[in-house]
Every structure is written in C-alpha cells, then in structure tokens.
Amino acid sequence: MTMPAQQVTPGLSGHPAALALINRHRVRAWEPLPWIIAIAFYFAFPNHLGFGTDLLVTILFALSLDLALGYAGIVTLGHAAFFGAGAYTVGMLAHHGIWTEPISGLFLAAGVAALIGFASGLILLRTTGLTLLMLTLCTMALLEEAANMGEKYTGGFDGLPNLPIPPLFGLFEFNPLYPRVQYVYVLCVLFVCFVFVRTLVYSPFGQSLTGIRENVLRMRAVGAPVNWRLVTCYTISAAIAGIAGGLWAQANAYVNLSTLGLDRAATVLIILVLGGYGRLYGAFIGAVVYMALSHFLAKVYPTAWQLGLGLLLMLIALFARNGVLGLWDQLTSRFIGKRGPT
Amino acid sequence: MSDVLLETRSLSKSFGALAASRDINFKLEAGARHALIGPNGAGKTTFINLLTGVFLPTQGQVLLKGRDITTMEQSARVKLGIARTFQINRLFRGLSVLENVYIAVAERLGAGNQMMKPAGMRKDIVDEAMRLLDMLKLSNDAGHRVSELPYGRQRLVELAIALGLKPDVLLLDEPAAGVPSAESHIILDAVAALPKHIGVLIIDHDMDLVFRFAQRITVLVGGAVFAEGTPKEIGADQRVRDVYLGQAHHG
Ligand SMILES: Nc1ncnc2c1ncn2[C@@H]1O[C@H](COP(=O)(O)OP(=O)(O)OP(=O)(O)O)[C@@H](O)[C@H]1O
Numbered sequence: 157m158t159m160p161a162q163q164v165t166p167g168l169s170g171h172p173a174a175l176a177l178i179n180r181h182r183v184r185a186w187e188p189l190p191w192i193i194a195i196a197f198y199f200a201f202p203n204h205l206g207f208g209t210d211l212l213v214t215i216l217f218a219l220s221l222d223l224a225l226g227y228a229g230i231v232t233l234g235h236a237a238f239f240g241a242g243a244y245t246v247g248m249l250a251h252h253g254i255w256t257e258p259i260s261g262l263f264l265a266a267g268v269a270a271l272i273g274f275a276s277g278l279i280l281l282r283t284t285g286l287t288l289l290m291l292t293l294c295t296m297a298l299l300e301e302a303a304n305m306g307e308k309y310t311g312g313f314d315g316l317p318n319l320p321i322p323p324l325f326g327l328f329e330f331n332p333l334y335p336r337v338q339y340v341y342v343l344c345v346l347f348v349c350f351v352f353v354r355t356l357v358y359s360p361f362g363q364s365l366t367g368i369r370e371n372v373l374r375m376r377a378v379g380a381p382v383n384w385r386l387v388t389c390y391t392i393s394a395a396i397a398g399i400a401g402g403l404w405a406q407a408n409a410y411v412n413l414s415t416l417g418l419d420r421a422a423t424v425l426i427i428l429v430l431g432g433y434g435r436l437y438g439a440f441i442g443a444v445v446y447m448a449l450s451h452f453l454a455k456v457y458p459t460a461w462q463l464g465l466g467l468l469l470m471l472i473a474l475f476a477r478n479g480v481l482g483l484w485d486q487l488t489s490r491f492i493g494k495r496g497p498t
Numbered sequence: 499m500s501d502v503l504l505e506t507r508s509l510s511k512s513f514g515a516l517a518a519s520r521d522i523n524f525k526l527e528a529g530a531r532h533a534l535i536g537p538n539g540a541g542k543t544t545f546i547n548l549l550t551g552v553f554l555p556t557q558g559q560v561l562l563k564g565r566d567i568t569t570m571e572q573s574a575r576v577k578l579g580i581a582r583t584f585q586i587n588r589l590f591r592g593l594s595v596l597e598n599v600y601i602a603v604a605e606r607l608g609a610g611n612q613m614m615k616p617a618g619m620r621k622d623i624v625d626e627a628m629r630l631l632d633m634l635k636l637s638n639d640a641g642h643r644v645s646e647l648p649y650g651r652q653r654l655v656e657l658a659i660a661l662g663l664k665p666d667v668l669l670l671d672e673p674a675a676g677v678p679s680a681e682s683h684i685i686l687d688a689v690a691a692l693p694k695h696i697g698v699l700i701i702d703h704d705m706d707l708v709f710r711f712a713q714r715i716t717v718l719v720g721g722a723v724f725a726e727g728t729p730k731e732i733g734a735d736q737r738v739r740d741v742y743l744g745q746a747h748h749g
C-alpha cells in the first residue's frame with residue numbers, strides 16, 4: 157500500500173530546499189562563538205564588567221524588539237515602555253519592601269510588561285504603519301508621564317535609588333562597584349531568553365510571523381488569525397523587554413525615567429537596524445557595534461560623537477539595508493555562492 | 499440535484515457612488531467547474547472579494563454549505579473551506595517558495611500556533627508542501643526566494659498556496675494571467691487534477707481556456723449578472739457576443 161507513495165517522493169524529502177528547512181533550527185558551528193566571547197570577556201576585562209552587563213542587557217532588549225519588529229514586522233517606537241515597566245516593577249517592589257528576590261522578581265517584571273503589552277497590543281495592533289508608530293510612542297509617553305507624576309510610588313523625576321536587592325540564591329552578593337555577579341547573572345538570563353526566542357522563531361508560529369511580515373493580506377487568505385498572532389508575539393516580546401528592564405534595575409540597584417524614555421526606545425531601534433533585524437544575532441552585533449562606537453566616539457569627539465553615529469546610520473541605511481549582518485551575507489555570498497533566504 | 503456549496507443572494511457592493519456588484523444571485527455546486535467572465539472593471543474580482551470576506555457587502559447574503567457567512571472574518575471562511583488566488587500575486591516575497599507553501603499547509607493543519615517545535619520537525623508539512631510543488635513543476639525552485647522567480651512561476655506559487663489549503667471551494671482570479679503560454683498548461687493540468695468534489699470558480703479573459711474548462715459560465719457586466727448558462731448557450735448568445743466576446747475574442 158505504501159509502495160507507490162514512496163516511489164513518488166524519493167527525491168522530495170531529500171531535496172536541498174526541504175533539507176534546508178528541516179535542518180534550519182540545528183545549531184550551526186559558529187553559534188557558540190558569541191557566548192564564548194561573553195565568557196572570555198568576564199576573565200579578560202574584570203574592570204569593565206559594568207559596561208559588559210549593560211551591553212548584555214541591551215542585547216536582550218534588542219532581541220525582544222527583533223521578535224516584534226524583525227520577525228512579525230510590528231513597527232514600534234515605544235518598546236522602552238516594556239523595558240521601563242519591568243524596571244519599575246522590580247524597583248517599586250524592592251523599594252517599598254514588598255518583593256526583593258531577584259529571579260522571581262524577573263518573572264513579575266515579565267508578567268507586568270506582558271500585561272501591558274497584551275492590553276495595548278489588543279488595540280494598537282489593529283493599526284499599521286505610521287499610525288502604529290505614533291500609538292506605540294504615545295503609550296510609552298503615557299507610562300513615562302505616569303512614572304513622573306506618581307512620585308509617591310515611583311520616585312518621580314529622581315527615580316528610586318539604592319534598591320535593596322538581596323544576594324542571588326542567598327549566596328552571591330550584587331556589588332555595584334564590582335559587578336561580577338551581575339554580569340554572570342545577566343548572561344545566564346540572556347542565554348535562557350535567547351534559547352527561547354530562537355526556538356520560537358524557528359517554529360511554525362515563528363514562520364507564520366514572517367508570513368505576516370511579508371504579506372498580511374495573503375496571511376489572512378490562508379486562514380491565519382493574524383491579529384491574534386500579532387498580539388501573542390507582541391505580548392511575548394513585551395515580557396522579554398520587561399525582563400531586560402528588570403535586570404537593568406537589579407544590576408544597577410536603581411530605576412529612573414531613563415528606562416522609559418524615547419532615548420532608550422530609539423537607541424534599541426538603531427541597534428537593531430545597525431546589526432540587522434529579523435536575524436537573531438543582529439541584536440548581538442548591533443549592540444556591540446553601537447556601544448563600542450559610542451564609547452569610542454565619545455572619547456575622541458566628546459562634543460560631536462552623536463554626529464558620527466548619525467553619519468554611520470545614514471551609511472547603513474543607504475548601503476546596507478540589512479545591517480552589518482546583511483552586509484556580511486552579501487560579502488560572503490560573493491565568494492561562497494548564493495545564499496538561500498532565512 | 500447536487501449540493502450547493504456556495505450561494506449568494508442579491509449580493510451588492512457599492513464603493514461610494516459606484517455599484518461594483520449589483521444584486522448577484524449565484525450558485526456554485528459541489529464538483530462544479532464554473533467560469534466567471536466579463537469585461538475589465540465588470541466586478542469579477544470584487545465578487546471574489548465579497549465571497550472571501552475581503553469586503554463586506556452593502557446588501558445581500560453569502561452562504562457556504564447553507565450557512566450564512568456574510569459577515570464572517572476572512573480567516574474563519576478559509577477554515578470552512580474557501581480558498582482563492584489573487585489576480586495580482588500576493589506572496590511572501592522574501593521567503594522561499596517552499597516556505598510559502600509551508601505556511602499555507604501549516605495553517606490548514608492548525609500548526610501555526612505551535613511554538614516550541616521547530617518548523618522543520620513537522621515533516622508532514624514539509625513533505626506535503628514539497629509534493630505540491632512537485633505537482634506544479636516547481637520543485638526546482640523550492641529553495642529560491644519568491645522574489646527571484648519570474649512572474650509566471652510566481653503565479654504557480656500562488657496556486658500552490660491555495661491548493662495547500664485543500665479547499666472545498668476554490669476561487670481562481672485569472673490564474674494564468676502573466677504565465678507564458680508554454681507554461682499555462684501546468685495550471686490547467688493542476689486544476690484538472692483537483693479532486694472531483696470540490697467546486698471551482700475561475701475568472702479568465704482567455705476564452706479558449708474558459709470554454710475548455712467550464713461546465714457553466716456566468717457573464718458579469720457592470721457589476722450585474724448579464725447571462726448565465728452552459729458554454730454552448732453562452733457561445734451562442736448574441737447579446738454576450740455583442741458586449742463581450744466580440745471585443746475580446748480576437749487577441
Ligand atoms: N477597493 C475599491 N475601492 C473603490 N473602487 C473599487 C475597489 N475595488 C474595485 N473597485 C472598482 O470596482 C469596479 C470593479 O472592479 P473589479 O476589480 O472587481 O473588476 P474586474 O472585473 O475584476 O476587472 P479586471 O478584469 O480588470 O480584473 C472597478 O470600477 C473598480 O475601479
């Protein structure tokens with residue numbers, strides 16, 4: 157009975173395109189590299205672990221944005237709303253002595269951010285393009301203003317300093333001056349979140365997000381509940397951004413309005429565009445390039461470093477639409493041959 | 499005699515002052531091979547958009563298997579068995595041909611919500627998508643990005659996506675438009691090879707194709723049904739010849 161079927165399809169599941177799809181999620185040889193570098197950084201630059209921690213948090217934040225923007229094509233300029241929500245959740249709970257334990261604190265941060273993402277997503281994601289951009293921006297502005305006005309709870313403009321964060325597992329103390337524990341802690345959380353996001357984007361769900369990004373109308377015409385998918389994606393993305401914000405508050409032991417502002421939202425967008433969106437590792441490359449460059453440029457041209465960054469962005473926009481990783485693909489494909497779509 | 503799959507009752511749609519569909523009463527039976535013809539701007543695509551829920555009608559009803567689906571969402575209609583192709587390609591241009599079809603098959607099987615399993619591990623979906631591509635002579639292009647394909651080949655992907663939904667009602671909006679004539683038989687063969695029980699409605703300007711394919715023809719003019727009948731009746735109808743065939747036949 158099964159003979160004919162086998163005879164019809166002998167070459168098909170062994171077809172290169174089928175194999176590429178079947179093996180797409182396999183870990184590639186170079187994929188451990190970023191993590192090895194991150195671990196090496198810990199030993200090589202013990203005096204720069206504060207910078208390193210900040211970098212890792214930024215990567216996680218950019219990764220959360222990549223899920224929404226890069227994969228599902230949700231154009232948002234207000235992603236810091238969720239970063240801030242996570243940061244303030246951790247900050248306010250700790251400051252008011254309600255909850256201080258770090259790991260469960262992250263879950264709470266994720267939960268609050270997810271809730272805001274879900275509620276706002278239900279309404280916002282009915283719109284697209286410029287309207288969506290403005291609405292995400294407004295949502296963030298509302299939260300920022302709430303944090304500014306609710307001085308009694310949020311510390312207002314000054315934020316909440318000196319958060320009492322107890323040692324991790326009751327053993328490892330967070331030392332703001334020598335943030336070794338923070339670095340390792342953030343790296344571990346980043347890794348877990350990355351594995352989760354990676355699984356997600358290679359799943360049928362992730363594939364359907366790319367379908368929505370590429371053609372919403374067609375996606376509806378194949379029977380996909382587009383709005384529901386988008387809300388789900390946005391909620392997950394918000395939760396991860398909330399974790400990033402929670403980590404930021406824990407690592408710095410304070411929280412302030414900078415976690416919620418347009419500055420942070422724009423920066424993470426720049427980072428993702430710089431590194432290349434919709435490609436997982438764009439968040440890593442973008443964050444490293446951006447933070448290294450702004451660090452370097454700020455030293456060389458203390459007054460005009462943002463100008464240099466702006467110029468670089470223009471170059472990227474003009475010549476490398478898909479960011480640094482896209483540029484890399486173009487270069488390698490010249491030598492190795494055509495690369496299939498991801 | 500046979501079951502009516504899809505039916506419209508006094509279906510009308512206006513865009514402002516323009517009546518794009520007027521009082522259309524239409525039936526598509528199980529197993530039907532039905533063609534919808536009419537001059538440019540007659541409202542053929544609009545009719546399909548009303549059937550699939552892209553637009554809501556100004557008046558009238560759409561029934562699928564006896565059930566009123568007039569205001570139902572697009573995706574819900576697809577779940578009930580209506581699939582379509584678009585007159586102008588609507589594809590996932592940045593994705594590979596295989597991924598395009600994968601997405602359709604995955605939605606049909608309800609896999610689109612699956613988050614924790616790699617897409618490639620759903621071998622059933624990959625295999626089915628590959629088989630479809632093979633049937634449409636597309637397997638050599640399976641790994642290529644859709645945007646890299648010539649337009650005519652992209653038309654075949656359009657069809658592959660619709661077939662991946664295994665519909666009961668298949669609505670084809672000029673499937674062969676833009677396909678080189680040497681390849682248009684692939685589309686016809688694929689349509690001919692469809693399961694007998696499904697109802698197919700095809701829009702096309704190619705009269706040879708229409709008369710070969712269809713058992714029934716509806717002529718739409720100015721948004722309204724102008725004539726309906728067998729190919730023989732329509733071919734012999736002098737009024738139809740006057741308004742439509744006379745102009746379009748020679749080409
Ligand atoms: N979304 C819309 N808004 C306004 N007018 C529309 C819209 N869609 C279609 N129309 C108008 O409705 C009329 C019918 O258009 P439709 O696309 O259904 O024609 P058609 O029969 O498919 O033509 P063709 O053979 O050129 O594809 C046209 O006059 C068109 O301009």
Ligand SMILES: [Mg+2]
Binds near residue numbers: 542543544585671
């Ligand atoms: Mg049309």
